[in-house]
Amino acid sequence: MKVVTRFAPSPTGLLHIGNIRTALYAWLFAKHYSGKFILRIEDTNFNTSNQKYSSSILDVLNWLGLSWDEGPYFQSHNLKFYNDIILQLITQKKAYKCYCSSEHLKKIRDVQIINGDKPKYDGTCKNITKDLCKPYVVRFKNPERGRVIFQDCIRGNISVNNEELDDLIIQRTNGIPTYNFCSVIDDHRMNITHVIRGEDHINNTPRQINIYKSLNFKIPQYAHVSMIIDKNKQKLSKRNKNYEMTYYQNQGFFPEALLNYIVRLGWSHGNQEIFSLNEMIKLFSLKKVNKAPSIFNTRKLLWINHYYLNTLPEKYVVIEFKKLLKKKKINIHFDINQINIIRLLKKRCSTINEIIDGSKFFYSxxxxxxxxxxxxxxxxxxxxxxxxxxxxxxxxxxxxxxxxxxxxxxxxxxxxxxxxxxxxxxxxxxxxxxxxxxxxxxxxxxxxxxxxxxxxxxxxxxxxx
Missing domain, CATH: 1.10.10.350 (Arc Repressor Mutant, subunit A)
Structure with a gap:
């Protein structure tokens, strides 16, 4: 079996540390087994997706050197394909149209919460046999009995009762299919063997497995990596720009340093701290990925970047130095040798941006x-x-x-x-x-x-x- 992994971000914002760890682990796993890494852009939510974020995803992955073997594939280009399968499920009585208003759904939810029940759709429209002339969503008819059991490559055996799962929406009122459905269809169509993603998706997995079963698709293996937390043990906020990859680009961090630091956020190989990309590929294993949350440590990242600043070839460092100068619209006097500036300041700086700040008197x-x-x-x-x-x-x-x-x-x-x-x-x-x-x-x-x-x-x- 050829290993095939994927990275499937939604273009609703800039990539952050957590996104890149997921991409890196999927990329390393595929490379370790001489497999294939696919890039897919999950952009079916037109209200939040933005083309500039799609472009940024490609730019950041290219900058980091995480090249993809296929793609990028855009889900928005395949809406008819998804909807044809949804129509097939409706015909087979495996999905149904739900006409419930948001007011009705809220009322059901409020009553369930008051009664101490887990909020879920009560199946009001499940047995309607004729079309009603009003707006609807399409819900997947989840099995009412039995259990969903799967072996997580990181967390081991996970079991969920079907009665805990409701009939999730697979097509919105506007006719656009939802994430959970499109993800299943694409993972099957692209022959994905291993789905590596964040633990916040664990709740989606049983629902998606039931969709796989309803379509007689082969179920991939799943690996859910732990969350990354800050020094206060809080989940990293997506609104904090200091965790966005463009922030690190603008601060003059090296791709090599970021990948080296990020790979250690949950994975380790003894006490080794510094890894080349080839070493990561050779040594990476999901068996060594920790279940516990990983703490993001800025000082450690700066230490690693300082290491690369002082060990990477000077010509390469100068190229990155010039790129950041150009981005900041800074011109250095033509008589000044930039390698000498790097040599003067690299021992006392952790990033290229610190070198630029510390050398202003050379160009201002x-x-x-x-x-x-x-x-x-x-x-x-x-x-x-x-x-x-x-x-x-x-x-x-x-x-x-x-x-x-x-x-x-x-x-x-x-x-x-x-x-x-x-x-x-x-x-x-x-x-x-x-x-x-x-x-x-x-x-x-x-x-x-x-x-x-x-x-x-x-x-x-x-x-x-």
């Missing part, structure tokens, strides 16, 4: 911070320091870190300057801040022309103030 003009200078560092020597170093740097022939360091040290000795005064003045003049990485490396990266320009601006500033 700024006004001399006179407040900093006047409060701490402006004195009778300040003008002398700037004028002397302008001349020294101007005369420096070979612009290298070693020569810049020698130039500064020799000048301090020659002029009897205090080292801290020199370094702090240069730091504020060249970066606009009194906190920065090594000022010698910054001077080297800025280059001779830009360094002299900023020192000259400071000299003029002091004269005018």
């Amino acid at each position: 003009d700024f006004h001399i911070n006179f407040i900093l200078l006047s409060q701490n560092y402006v004195h009778k020597l300040c003008k002398n320091i700037t004028c002397i170093f302008f001349k020294k740097f101007y005369l420096l022939q070979n612009w290298s870190i070693l020569n810049i360091q020698r130039c500064i040290k020799n000048t301090i000795v020659e002029q009897c300057f205090f080292t801290k005064d020199v370094y702090m003045n240069l730091r504020i003049i060249l970066t606009g801040s009194d906190i920065s990485p090594s000022i010698i490396e910054i001077i080297f990266i800025l280059g001779k022309t830009l360094t002299l320009k900023r020192i000259k601006n400071c000299i003029q500033f002091i004269k005018n103030n």
